[in-house]
Amino acid sequence: MGAREFTGHALSGADGSHRHEVDVLVIGGGPAGCWAAISAAAQGARVLLADKGFCGTSGATAPSGTGLWHVSPDGDARALAKASRLTMGGHLAEHAWMDRVLAQTWDNVERLKDWGYPFPSDDEGKLRCTSLQGPEYMRLMRKQVKSSGARILDHSPALELLVDTQGTVAGATGVNRQSGDTWVVRAGAVVIATGGCAFLSKALGCNVLTGDGQLMAAEVGAALSGMEFSNAYGLGPAFSSVTKSLFYNWATFYDAQGQVIEGAGSSRGRSVIAQQLQTQAVYACIDRADAQIQAWMRTAQPNFFVSFDRQGINPFTQHFPVSLRLEGTVRGTGGLNLVDESCATSVPGLYAAGDAATRELICGGFTGGGSHNAAWALSSGFWAGAGAAAFGKDQHAHTTGVFQRVLQRAGGVALSSQGATAYNSQALVSAVQAEVFPYERNWFREAEALQASLGRLDDLWRRLRQSAPAASATEAVRAREAAAMLATARWMYRSALQRTETRGMHRRREHAVLDPGQRHRLLSGGLDEVWVHTQAVRDEVAA
Numbered sequence: 001m002g003a004r005e006f007t008g009h010a011l012s013g014a015d016g017s018h019r020h021e022v023d024v025l026v027i028g029g030g031p032a033g034c035w036a037a038i039s040a041a042a043q044g045a046r047v048l049l050a051d052k053g054f055c056g057t058s059g060a061t062a063p064s065g066t067g068l069w070h071v072s073p074d075g076d077a078r079a080l081a082k083a084s085r086l087t088m089g090g091h092l093a094e095h096a097w098m099d100r101v102l103a104q105t106w107d108n109v110e111r112l113k114d115w116g117y118p119f120p121s122d123d124e125g126k127l128r129c130t131s132l133q134g135p136e137y138m139r140l141m142r143k144q145v146k147s148s149g150a151r152i153l154d155h156s157p158a159l160e161l162l163v164d165t166q167g168t169v170a171g172a173t174g175v176n177r178q179s180g181d182t183w184v185v186r187a188g189a190v191v192i193a194t195g196g197c198a199f200l201s202k203a204l205g206c207n208v209l210t211g212d213g214q215l216m217a218a219e220v221g222a223a224l225s226g227m228e229f230s231n232a233y234g235l236g237p238a239f240s241s242v243t244k245s246l247f248y249n250w251a252t253f254y255d256a257q258g259q260v261i262e263g264a265g266s267s268r269g270r271s272v273i274a275q276q277l278q279t280q281a282v283y284a285c286i287d288r289a290d291a292q293i294q295a296w297m298r299t300a301q302p303n304f305f306v307s308f309d310r311q312g313i314n315p316f317t318q319h320f321p322v323s324l325r326l327e328g329t330v331r332g333t334g335g336l337n338l339v340d341e342s343c344a345t346s347v348p349g350l351y352a353a354g355d356a357a358t359r360e361l362i363c364g365g366f367t368g369g370g371s372h373n374a375a376w377a378l379s380s381g382f383w384a385g386a387g388a389a390a391f392g393k394d395q396h397a398h399t400t401g402v403f404q405r406v407l408q409r410a411g412g413v414a415l416s417s418q419g420a421t422a423y424n425s426q427a428l429v430s431a432v433q434a435e436v437f438p439y440e441r442n443w444f445r446e447a448e449a450l451q452a453s454l455g456r457l458d459d460l461w462r463r464l465r466q467s468a469p470a471a472s473a474t475e476a477v478r479a480r481e482a483a484a485m486l487a488t489a490r491w492m493y494r495s496a497l498q499r500t501e502t503r504g505m506h507r508r509r510e511h512a513v514l515d516p517g518q519r520h521r522l523l524s525g526g527l528d529e530v531w532v533h534t535q536a537v538r539d540e541v542a543a
Helices: 031-042 077-088 095-115 134-147 212-219 246-250 270-277 291-300 302-311 372-398 425-436 447-465 473-498
Strands: 018-027 047-050 065-067 131-133 151-153 158-164 169-175 182-192 232-237 252-254 282-285 320-327 350-352 407-409 520-525 531-536
Touching: 018 031, 018 169, 018 372, 031 047, 031 134, 031 182, 031 372, 047 182, 065 134, 065 302, 065 372, 077 095, 095 134, 095 372, 131 134, 134 151, 158 182, 158 212, 158 473, 169 407, 169 473, 182 212, 182 372, 212 350, 212 473, 232 270, 270 282, 270 320, 291 302, 350 372, 425 447, 425 473, 447 473, 473 520, 473 531
Parallel strands: 018 047, 018 182, 047 151, 182 350
Antiparallel strands: 065 131, 158 169, 158 407, 169 182, 232 320, 252 282, 282 320, 520 531
């Protein structure tokens, strides 16, 4: 499939769906989606937000505490903050985008203060704004979305985008998971804020993050960027879904005999942990935190300790087993490619924000949980909402009969296939996981293993294309999740194969050093035929 092609069938007017007409449709109800809805509504747009779960409680942020890249404009604090990230990310980030995010994050934190978010105070009475408690944050964001005048469709995953005859994105269709009813939204513009893809690895809050938005966008011709930077593994207890890794900076790692594993660590020693986990168990103990640090930890991220308390384990004195759980593009940086400062994609009417969009612009090839991710979500969401509002309102003002346009459904995979044989969504998910979970394939990459995985993944895709469409709306959701994970795996491994160096989180066994000649981005896309090509990084002088 070419970069601007789409498959589709005409949208009928008598299929019993719940119908809505708005200027902006936001797909996804995490931080980026909420900020997009609020920002679009502030521009006078009519806004509808459709969330796969319950907006305010679903996604990776809602159940967790998260750091925030909130840096004072005074002195050289921001210059230092940018410099550390630039090197870590392999010099693929851009100063202009980092400056924009730092400034927008500062401004949006002021909004959060005005809305009543309970930032804690330090000993001098100054508010500490470098972290957010997910439950309080997202509860407030839901409230603000509703106060803005935007409407929310909860438990309503989108299944496919709608396009007009010119290829402009003009809405989406989906289903309500509770009632089984379908919905159709005609919109002047759409914001994809569906999060990244964690391949149903059971990481906390990632059960809804299956790459759906990226699949929908690719079906209308959107490109992705940085998909090789998608092998982020979260560190956490083997018996828990919590992968908040900050506290492991105070941990020592041991083997089963209680011997210290030299070189193992959270920030810069995960490769040692991954190597060890291929043959034997690894244990941790947060035994380098003093009493004051321990007390702070309990306050900063209380949910980190829930699983320990339930099992009667004291993580400060007892050894406990750990694992590395794949979080893909949720903590990676790959996502939909952005073509301008409004967070527009290359497809008219389609915008992207948060983990659904590439974070290379501020992180290059490496990021982690929270901090930059949280700042990117609130900034890119704010810009995408405003950009979509301007486009959507302009469509409404200058296009005759904008909501009477003939539209087509752009989704083909698992929805409009012509085959007779149904496929098993869970079996497909398991097959994809078998290719992307193993450390020896995805953490430690090499050409032979990548090519072998791609051969199997491509075969799965051909079989999926030849299968019968989903038999029900409920099955359609599962089928699209499976298809999105398969598509994501193919984009990321095809990109990883082309980047013959080690840069950021992308590691190649046979190309173990950074190659200065490969300081470029890799754009990717396509469905039946995946394509990858290079894009130059803009050279700038640091501000």
